[in-house]
Amino acid sequence: MIRVVLPAHLRTLARVDGEVTLDVAGPATQRSVLDALEVRYPALRGTIRDQVTHQRRAFLRFFACEQDLTHEPPDAPLPDAVAKGSEPFLVVGAMAGG
Amino acid sequence: MSSVRVLVGTRKGAFVLTSDGTRERWDVSGPHFGGWEIYHLKASPADPNRLYASQSSSWFGQVIQRSNDGGKTWEPAGNKFVYDGVPGTHLWYDGTPRPWEFTRVWHLEPALTDPDTVYAGIQDAALFRSTDGGRSWQELPGLRGHASAPLWQPGAGGMCLHTILLDPSHPGRIFIAISAAGVFRSDDAGKTWRPMNRGLKSEGIPDPTAEVGHCVHRIAMHRSRPDVLFMQKHWDVMRSDDAGESWHEISGNLPTDFGFPIDVHAHEPNTIYVVPIKSDSEHYLPEGKLRVYRSRTGGHEWEALTNGLPQRDCYVNVLRDAMAVDTLEPCGVYFGTSGGQVYVSADAGDRWAPIVRDLPSVVSVEVQTLP
16 A cells, blocks of 8 residues: 555545545655556646657655655655555655745 | 626635626635636526636646536546647747647637637647536647647736637637737638738737737627727737738837737727727736726727726736626626736626725626526
8 A cells, every 4th residue: 555645636536635645556655656646537638748749747856764755766665654554655745835 | 587606716725706787796705726816717607506716826836627517516527738740949038949839728719609718828828628518628739730830929927729710600710919929810610720920010029910929918809790809919909900910010109019908899899999008018907097098999099998997006017818708788897907906897898896895806707697
């Protein structure tokens, strides 16, 4: 079970409160987690990454276990603590704008 | 008794303002989609409960929302806008080629007879259509396939397709306007397009009378007389009497002919409204006075409408999609400002009153007249 923390606007869009939990088939990677997230919550398609290229949107970052994973390859394994569900995978909106 | 529903898009959410036909007391609902930019909301003429909204943010991109109950509840629809084929390039501000890139939906135009068909004008400029209630979107590629498209350049707000007019008398005829390419018309439901800019003169481009390249801010028509079009250009208020084939200036005695919105009275096809703005480098009202100008003669002769509007220390702007008219008698006129006010006149512009004073900056205003 993977835990994902979404920014407030995306929680509203997905109509969820608090953390999201996902079953991810195979190794837990950025790609597999986001794939599972978008299958579970289709309204989030295109809001975190481009729907065609799957490129991350510029003002979003990915954190976990007090590390910035934003620029890790999308198929790199996430930390064990994320894969085991003891730590969440965080999708974070940049602190910019108003 | 008839009622009206005003759909307001702002920089930080959508608001729905409702009143009975007197248009004196208002209920305000919102913010819907709080914190997101709502460039436009519009209802289907074929089903007044079917609304579409363009919701976007720099962080999370584009979302299209759809309501089937007049805006009480909303559901996300499709937001996949992919250009047809290899997008190619247009010109950037400095004249260098730049690949077409989707940014946001500026304008949603539901079809006249089918609530599931809706057109979207996007940035970078292209026209998309959905025939399944917004679930999926397809580009009408003939527009961007026009030979002039590689030479189109953005206006200050981006290269946006901001106006879509569906001709009620000629099936298949569509007018669109792009900043800063100009007006195009299709007579075959969007397959092929022709520029419609003859008569326009723009000092900011190398050839002031070029076939394309004009920063058209808005065009409007009266549905009873669709061959007559009115235009607010970057500078100049213009009129066409031949469905866009040629244009002539009708700025007349306006204090300035720079502005963004233009609209037509619901029952008088020769009565039009504009809100003059000081200049292209000073996007606020001249003399600190909020004045709507009305022409009852189809242009040239304009009168300032000021009753109920601030006449000192007012420096707001009124954007291109932020004016609308209802179809009650007398005709109601509405507009929203960058200062968050939405004003109504229930008597065609003679007297004005604020519906709300303190919304976020208003981007768009549409109105529905309900039975």
